Amino acid sequence: MTVAAKTSSRPPVAARRDWLAALKEDYALAVLTLGGLLAILWLAPFAVYRALTHNWVAAVADTLLSLVLGGAAIHAWRTGDTRWPGWIMALSIVGGIWAIGYSAEFAALFWVYPGVLMMFFLVPAWAAATLGAAAIAGAAILSWNELGGTEGLPFFVITNVLTGVFAFLVSQQAHQRISRWQTLSLIDPLTGIGNRRLMEVEFAQPFAGRRAAGALAVLDIDHFKQINDRFGHDAGDAVLRDLAAVVQANLRKTDRFYRFGGEEFVLWLPHGEPATHVAVLERVRQAVREQVRVGEQPVTLSAGMAVHQAPEPWQSCLSRADAALYRAKREGRDRVVWQPAEGAHPPPRQ
Numbered sequence: 001m002t003v004a005a006k007t008s009s010r011p012p013v014a015a016r017r018d019w020l021a022a023l024k025e026d027y028a029l030a031v032l033t034l035g036g037l038l039a040i041l042w043l044a045p046f047a048v049y050r051a052l053t054h055n056w057v058a059a060v061a062d063t064l065l066s067l068v069l070g071g072a073a074i075h076a077w078r079t080g081d082t083r084w085p086g087w088i089m090a091l092s093i094v095g096g097i098w099a100i101g102y103s104a105e106f107a108a109l110f111w112v113y114p115g116v117l118m119m120f121f122l123v124p125a126w127a128a129a130t131l132g133a134a135a136i137a138g139a140a141i142l143s144w145n146e147l148g149g150t151e152g153l154p155f156f157v158i159t160n161v162l163t164g165v166f167a168f169l170v171s172q173q174a175h176q177r178i179s180r181w182q183t184l185s186l187i188d189p190l191t192g193i194g195n196r197r198l199m200e201v202e203f204a205q206p207f208a209g210r211r212a213a214g215a216l217a218v219l220d221i222d223h224f225k226q227i228n229d230r231f232g233h234d235a236g237d238a239v240l241r242d243l244a245a246v247v248q249a250n251l252r253k254t255d256r257f258y259r260f261g262g263e264e265f266v267l268w269l270p271h272g273e274p275a276t277h278v279a280v281l282e283r284v285r286q287a288v289r290e291q292v293r294v295g296e297q298p299v300t301l302s303a304g305m306a307v308h309q310a311p312e313p314w315q316s317c318l319s320r321a322d323a324a325l326y327r328a329k330r331e332g333r334d335r336v337v338w339q340p341a342e343g344a345h346p347p348p349r350q
Ligand SMILES: Nc1nc2c(ncn2[C@@H]2O[C@H](COP(=O)(O)OP(=O)(O)OP(=O)(O)O)[C@@H](O)[C@H]2O)c(=O)[nH]1
Pocket: 001, 190, 220, 221, 222, 223, 224, 225, 226, 228, 232, 233, 234, 235, 236, 237, 240, 261, 262, 263, 329, 333
């Protein structure tokens, strides 16, 4: 079965993923959303109330905080990037906690606890610990009298540190589980290279705004069914493993190589001219022919390539590469075929 037939049967990942699933999958996004909602639904009305009661300093602080927190959450949803919004929210929380300490309202100090807790889900643990310590120390110094001086201070500090330790333990567990889950779900266990899911995740971002003309190629082992039938499924698996290793050894670090499914692989060459891309594919094809064997028999592959034409979606580029692969198979296999864009000319065969 060819790639085009498989891709057309399913919509892209982004289209299938609803907001609830995104929140369940990404805890950083969930915490940013919670912070954003708190900012918009709680802090913003408070800012209005402060302004109405002529408490201008608090009104300005609440307005700024609600804008920054709400903006960070919206940015995370729009771009899928939770790193910078996480830092911005964590720093804003420190600022907010200091502002609470400055305002010297005893009851408002209870906000320090969720603030410290959230930080461990927004930035790396070392940063959360540093920012948390700065937030607690600032609040304690600024509300020294409200906390009851040396009598109340240990209670405030110890309970906040415990909140931080608890948040650290839970966030570390969550982080480890997520990286394990990502390894299991994004890496092909047989060949050790990225699978189709990883390809879709990685392609979702860079293709939209690309200017350089990268190339997508679909690689397909020739007569793989016969290999399985003649030498057995284990030998077929060994061929897939060897082939993946040989192809990877012939690529640059910036090139991306995925097992699309079965005996089909996708290769993304982000840099260079079409002639260079074809040369890379020819080198890969030759290396596979020379180095991958089943019994005494050489294993060959066919490849179809298409140059990406920004701003086309990757799926359409992949379909053109797949059409080129179809031609490579039809013309006798063990070859690389380039599907030129309209008006372009294929580089000479090597
Ligand atoms: N050993 C092994 N075989 C697999 C795996 N995944 C898919 N296959 C086999 O790959 C074979 C693909 O066969 P076809 O799609 O007919 O393609 P082909 O025989 O390579 O023929 P051409 O592509 O036209 O050259 C099927 O027999 C699948 O069972 C795998 O993980 N391991």
